[in-house]
Amino acid sequence: MGMPGGLEFLIVSVIPLLLLGIYIYILIDILKSEFDGANKLIWLIVVFVLPFVGAILYYFIGRKQKIQKSN
Secondary structure, three states, X not given: OOOOXXXXXXXXXXXXXXXHHHHHHHHHHHHHXXXXXXXXXXXXXXXXXXXXXXXXXXXXXXXHHEOOOOO
């Protein structure tokens, strides 16, 4: 065992930080957005119970459910 090389460093530190950043971005997006009914609560529960799968589902499905603000 020695010091980790470039690929090991990438796998162990950079990729988890990137995934954490995406997860936090999704949570902030849910909290700042407006939804019909209880959709906000449902998406928060989905993302907390299934962290990364829930974030992917929200990205592809949930963002379309947001109430669009008219200018």
